Amino acid sequence: MHQSSVPITPPRPLSSTARAARAASVGIAALVVGGSLGASPAAAQSAPAATAVTAAAPAAAAVHTVSAAAVSAAAATDVVAKRGSVGAVVAEIDRALRASEIRNFGRARSTGVLANTYGPLTTSRVRAFQARNGLRATGAVDERTYAMLRPTFKLKPGTQTVARSVRGRPITVRVVGDLGAKKRVIVVGCIHGNECAGLPILDAVARRGAPRGVAYVLVARPNPDGAAAGTRHNARKVDLNRNFVGWTPKGKPGYVYYPGRGALSEPESLALYDLVRSVKPTAYVTYHQALRCVDYAGAGAQVARTYARLSGLPVKVLPAYHGSNGTWLGTRHPDVKTLTVELSRPVPASMISRNVTALRHLATHH
Numbered sequence: 001m002h003q004s005s006v007p008i009t010p011p012r013p014l015s016s017t018a019r020a021a022r023a024a025s026v027g028i029a030a031l032v033v034g035g036s037l038g039a040s041p042a043a044a045q046s047a048p049a050a051t052a053v054t055a056a057a058p059a060a061a062a063v064h065t066v067s068a069a070a071v072s073a074a075a076a077t078d079v080v081a082k083r084g085s086v087g088a089v090v091a092e093i094d095r096a097l098r099a100s101e102i103r104n105f106g107r108a109r110s111t112g113v114l115a116n117t118y119g120p121l122t123t124s125r126v127r128a129f130q131a132r133n134g135l136r137a138t139g140a141v142d143e144r145t146y147a148m149l150r151p152t153f154k155l156k157p158g159t160q161t162v163a164r165s166v167r168g169r170p171i172t173v174r175v176v177g178d179l180g181a182k183k184r185v186i187v188v189g190c191i192h193g194n195e196c197a198g199l200p201i202l203d204a205v206a207r208r209g210a211p212r213g214v215a216y217v218l219v220a221r222p223n224p225d226g227a228a229a230g231t232r233h234n235a236r237k238v239d240l241n242r243n244f245v246g247w248t249p250k251g252k253p254g255y256v257y258y259p260g261r262g263a264l265s266e267p268e269s270l271a272l273y274d275l276v277r278s279v280k281p282t283a284y285v286t287y288h289q290a291l292r293c294v295d296y297a298g299a300g301a302q303v304a305r306t307y308a309r310l311s312g313l314p315v316k317v318l319p320a321y322h323g324s325n326g327t328w329l330g331t332r333h334p335d336v337k338t339l340t341v342e343l344s345r346p347v348p349a350s351m352i353s354r355n356v357t358a359l360r361h362l363a364t365h366h
């Protein structure tokens with residue numbers, strides 16, 4: 001599922017206005033949390049897991065707030081993985097380094113370290129790769145180095161498997177329309193496996209087809225193990241929506257917002273990360289339950305207002321959680337119109353149809 005040519009696309013720079021805009025919205029979010037939502041992180045973390053899961057909702061959502069300064073600091077670096085990183089992203093980097101070394105020297109350097117851990121040897125191999133390719137030899141994998149190491153997905157219309165979950169289930173992507181379209185909208189149905197109300201919305205937009213000039217890239221179940229088990233987490237008890245770039249450590253496996261052992265440590269979040277590199281979306285919509293609101297990141301403010309009006313859900317700026325889809329895209333891809341849509345539980349049919357209308361409108365007019 002990978003193309004053979006290696007794309008060399010420098011990461012998009014983060015404009016200072018976008019950073020300032022995001023910092024401002026984070027400030028508002030922090031104010032809201034400090035005021036009405038209030039649950040202290042310590043209280044939420046010490047609560048029994050069952051309670052926390054049931055509450056996976058307004059009060060509990062107050063955990064993981066990020067200061068504007070912290071978000072700006074995260075935005076200033078574009079490191080994907082570095083010494084100390086673990087998990088799926090390191091495994092993929094190791095695989096790519098081996099391929100590059102075999103191409104160049106006929107054999108790969110043995111890692112001699114624990115699998116999937118970015119240690120001193122990985123650092124020196126990355127440094128050598130960077131030197132061979134005219135990159136700054138830092139030994140840390142920034143976005144440009146990653147783009148040269150890892151090919152993007154070669155997607156075509158229809159359904160394809162792009163990656164596998166921890167348990168080996170396929171992570172499939174459905175492309176509706178032509179990816180050469182100016183407007184490319186990634187829609188994520190169910191990243192939290194117990195919040196799958198968005199799936200009929202994806203089905204409905206796929207059935208009707210893409211409007212002219214639009215391509216949909218639908219990822220119904222990026223967390224197939226969680227969806228099969230009906231759990232928020234993936235099979236390693238990681239909250240994937242805290243596992244993206246901008247990750248910070250918090251709690252232990254099973255904790256409701258457990259972010260994993262490092263950024264992109266999980267194959268499911270790495271698949272979404274690679275999908276964004278591959279598609280270069282102009283808009284990104286991810287469905288959750290059950291906060292009943294439309295949250296936005298990056299350039300999404302205007303489309304969030306329209307989406308809210310058409311769907312009947314209010315705009316609400318949720319806290320900028322470390323390592324969430326929204327925070328990652330808002331800081332690293334501020335020109336993407338990113339929406340987090342929180343549906344209700346249960347979801348009336350009328351809400352589904354209004355969201356289908358809102359999504360089609362967004363796809364056409366963003």
Ligand SMILES: [Zn+2]
Binds near residue numbers: 288
């Ligand atoms: Zn959720």
